[in-house]
Amino acid sequence: MIRTQKMAKIRITGPKQNLRSLVSELHALKIMHLIDYQGEEFETGNSFSEAEEISEKLVKIRAIISQFNLKLESRKIKDLTVCNGKFGKIYSEFTELTSKISSLTERKNSLTSVKEIAEPLSSLNLDLNSFYGYDSIAVFKGTIKKALTTQEIEKITKDFELFSSEFEGKKVIALFVSEKFKEQIQALLSEKGFIELHLEQEINLVSVNSELNSIEKELAGFKTQLGLLKETEGQFLVDFEFNLEKENEKLEAPLRFAVTENAFIIDGWIPEIKAKEVEYRLRHLTKDKIFFEFLKDKKNAPTSLDNPSLVKPFQFFMNLYSMPKYTEIDPTFLVFITFPLFFGFMLGDVGYGLVTLAVFLFLRTKLKGEGKMLINSLIIASLATIFFGFIFGEAFGFEIVEHPILFRSHDLNLMLLISIAVGLIHITLGYLVGFYNVLIQHGLKEAVYEKGSWLMIEAGGLLIISEMILAMTSFGNIVGAVLFLAGVILLFKGEGVQGIIELPSILSNTLSYARLFAVGLASVKLAVIVNDFATAFFAQGGLMIGVSILILLLGHTVNILLGLIGPFLHALRLHYVEFFGKFYKGGGRRFMPFGAEN
Amino acid sequence: MEDINLGLIAIGAGIAIVGSAFAAAIAEKEIGTAAVGAMAEKEELFGKALILTVIPETLVIFGLVIAIMILGLAPAL
Numbered sequence: 001m002i003r004t005q006k007m008a009k010i011r012i013t014g015p016k017q018n019l020r021s022l023v024s025e026l027h028a029l030k031i032m033h034l035i036d037y038q039g040e041e042f043e044t045g046n047s048f049s050e051a052e053e054i055s056e057k058l059v060k061i062r063a064i065i066s067q068f069n070l071k072l073e074s075r076k077i078k079d080l081t082v083c084n085g086k087f088g089k090i091y092s093e094f095t096e097l098t099s100k101i102s103s104l105t106e107r108k109n110s111l112t113s114v115k116e117i118a119e120p121l122s123s124l125n126l127d128l129n130s131f132y133g134y135d136s137i138a139v140f141k142g143t144i145k146k147a148l149t150t151q152e153i154e155k156i157t158k159d160f161e162l163f164s165s166e167f168e169g170k171k172v173i174a175l176f177v178s179e180k181f182k183e184q185i186q187a188l189l190s191e192k193g194f195i196e197l198h199l200e201q202e203i204n205l206v207s208v209n210s211e212l213n214s215i216e217k218e219l220a221g222f223k224t225q226l227g228l229l230k231e232t233e234g235q236f237l238v239d240f241e242f243n244l245e246k247e248n249e250k251l252e253a254p255l256r257f258a259v260t261e262n263a264f265i266i267d268g269w270i271p272e273i274k275a276k277e278v279e280y281r282l283r284h285l286t287k288d289k290i291f292f293e294f295l296k297d298k299k300n301a302p303t304s305l306d307n308p309s310l311v312k313p314f315q316f317f318m319n320l321y322s323m324p325k326y327t328e329i330d331p332t333f334l335v336f337i338t339f340p341l342f343f344g345f346m347l348g349d350v351g352y353g354l355v356t357l358a359v360f361l362f363l364r365t366k367l368k369g370e371g372k373m374l375i376n377s378l379i380i381a382s383l384a385t386i387f388f389g390f391i392f393g394e395a396f397g398f399e400i401v402e403h404p405i406l407f408r409s410h411d412l413n414l415m416l417l418i419s420i421a422v423g424l425i426h427i428t429l430g431y432l433v434g435f436y437n438v439l440i441q442h443g444l445k446e447a448v449y450e451k452g453s454w455l456m457i458e459a460g461g462l463l464i465i466s467e468m469i470l471a472m473t474s475f476g477n478i479v480g481a482v483l484f485l486a487g488v489i490l491l492f493k494g495e496g497v498q499g500i501i502e503l504p505s506i507l508s509n510t511l512s513y514a515r516l517f518a519v520g521l522a523s524v525k526l527a528v529i530v531n532d533f534a535t536a537f538f539a540q541g542g543l544m545i546g547v548s549i550l551i552l553l554l555g556h557t558v559n560i561l562l563g564l565i566g567p568f569l570h571a572l573r574l575h576y577v578e579f580f581g582k583f584y585k586g587g588g589r590r591f592m593p594f595g596a597e598n
Numbered sequence: 599m600e601d602i603n604l605g606l607i608a609i610g611a612g613i614a615i616v617g618s619a620f621a622a623a624i625a626e627k628e629i630g631t632a633a634v635g636a637m638a639e640k641e642e643l644f645g646k647a648l649i650l651t652v653i654p655e656t657l658v659i660f661g662l663v664i665a666i667m668i669l670g671l672a673p674a675l
Contacts, residue, residue, distance in 0.1 A: 320645040412666055512656045514663050573652045576645070 004330045005306035005591070006272040007033075009297060012282065013265050014290035019254065020048060022266075025285055027250045027595035031274055033302050034594045035267040037258040045254030045264060054248050061087070061241045064094055068230045074242035075235075083240050090233050097226050101219060108215045111208055117197045118205050120167040124174050131174065132200050138182040140175040145193030148173060152188060157181045246595075253594070267295075269302055269591065301326035304591035311336040313376035321576060322586030327441050329433050331584060338426060338579075339377070339571055344384025345422075346520045346567035348408070349527070351396035352560050353385035378568075396556055397527025408517065409524050415517035423513025424462070426574070427506070430582030431455050437583050449494025451583070453487045458506060460484030509578045515570050523563045530555030607672045611665035618661025625654035 010032070014022065026032050037044055077083060118128060121141055131141050153160050153175070163174040173194075177185050258265045270278055279292045303323045305315050307330070314336045324330050347353070360379045367375055389395060393404025408415050435451040463480030467473070491499040530551065537548035633647035 322645065413670070416663065416666060508656060511663060512659055514659045515655070518659055518662050569648075569652060570655075573649065573655070576649045577653060
């Protein structure tokens with residue numbers, strides 16, 4: 001619980017004949033985190049024979065999925081054998097439709113470009129076949145930007161014929177001149193912004209248009225068929241892809257193992273409590289033909305958090321931050337204790353606690369996965385809110401008890417003191433956990449330098465301050481100063497100048513816990529203001545009673561929302577910044593057993 | 599005369615809060631912008647981005663502590 005799940009490093013060696021059944025079994029067991037072989041001494045294995053076929057199928061299926069832009073949730077398929085035939089049919093229908101669509105689109109594009117040439121020219125009312133096929137006459141046909149007058153052409157030659165018209169707002173011309181003046185005319189035309197329309201073959205505009213029409217109809221038909229295919233088979237495709245992917249993972253697993261000519265070696269991590277059972281099963285499966293070895297080296301073990309179900313939701317906060325390393329303490333349990341307490345201390349209102357509890361209990365039924373984890377942890381926080389509501393004697397901002405155990409909106413100094421005391425305890429706990437972490441990772445000396453020094457500084461500082469205020473003994477000051485100085489020296493030895501620079505942080509971190517009462521105070525004051533408003537309206541009677549009820553509903557809804565966001569973020573921050581800063585490194589690798597989803 | 603003193607104390611406490619709240623707001627604005635930018639690239643950074651963004655919040659808390667200490671000077675309160 002406090003530590004991450006203990007892992008055993010396993011090496012399985014055996015003859016290649018047994019590899020396939022072994023891999024299948026491991027994939028089904030979902031218990032072993034495989035280590036990819038990266039050494040030089042051996043080669044890595046080859047994937048099983050069907051892998052190629054399956055990856056080909058995967059490529060095809062993914063092409064369809066991306067073309068269809070499918071975004072569905074995948075489900076498990078029990079029997080894959082039926083699917084292959086079904087997929088074959090879908091794939092051939094898909095390729096037939098898409099190839100038809102693409103060839104039709106190609107034809108459509110070429111016809112459209114012909115049409116774009118022929119249509120402007122046909123507006124000249126000339127036979128479309130009269131634009132080409134001359135020996136001594138040059139023909140210029142196309143669109144022109146600036147106006148072209150006959151005088152300008154006459155300057156070059158009098159021997160010409162000019163036709164012009166308008167088509168969709170553009171000037172269209174056809175100029176027939178003697179081949180001799182071709183270049184001069186060309187120069188003149190290019191000044192005028194002439195763009196040639198190339199037409200060198202016979203065109204029947206009527207038949208082009210009718211063919212285009214029929215192509216459009218055909219295209220629309222094929223596209224509806226494709227849409228229908230997407231509609232009916234989309235879910236199947238997504239499911240099949242998911243299941244093939246799983247299958248493929250299994251078939252390609254040997255790529256991750258070291259092999260010799262006749263044997264294989266699989267390295268991996270198995271939770272220690274399961275290791276014996278797995279060994280028995282695998283030995284039984286292969287009729288004792290494998291060698292199952294426990295390795296001593298525990299470097300780079302993956303992290304699997306192992307908490308009782310009540311604490312588990314709080315793993316959400318670890319996922320949000322960073323996985324602990326295998327050798328680190330898993331702080332989930334500590335967060336489970338302090339997070340709800342902080343949250344409850346800040347919100348602390350029986351009414352708000354009950355409302356949020358009801359909302360969360362409802363949301364719990366609607367959510368899955370990570371969202372559910374968050375809600376489950378907030379349910380516990382809501383219970384703490386109700387608990388502190390009784391201590392503060394508050395419900396919806398009203399004081400329900402005459403003499404509550406703690407009168408938080410009046411005893412500000414006491415609340416401040418409590419908050420800071422809680423902070424000191426929390427930070428000390430952080431240092432103690434940090435001490436333990438360094439102790440198991442690097443030994444006692446480092447632990448004393450890095451974390452023990454901080455504990456001494458904290459204790460020394462506390463002693464000096466309490467002596468200054470209470471003046472109980474005559475030597476407390478001196479003891480405190482000695483402790484403080486010794487702590488500073490150890491810290492300097494352990495962490496160098498950096499440690500000294502961080503010295504003031506212990507003060508700012510402790511004061512930071514003042515938010516525990518500050519956030520709550522703001523929430524209470526808001527609630528009181530809402531209530532005062534509503535009471536004032538209520539006193540006027542009549543219609544105003546309705547208004548006052550509206551104010552109550554709206555005001556408290558807003559305040560509950562603020563009261564959820566504020567305490568949540570602040571409680572989280574106290575853990576992430578002030579608490580985790582004392583011991584937590586994170587950056588562990590998640591335990592991902594072979595065959596498990598995600 | 600005592601009324602003026604009381605008012606000055608209240609104003610002093612107010613300044614402590616206002617100043618620190620502005621400082622925290624400016625700091626959080628800068629960090630928040632960068633954090634959202636980083637998260638757009640890599641969504642898993644949410645946890646770390648959140649921490650960095652809320653770090654300056656402590657400034658307001660310090661302001662509040664000072665304000666309460668100033669209010670403590672007022673005999674009538």
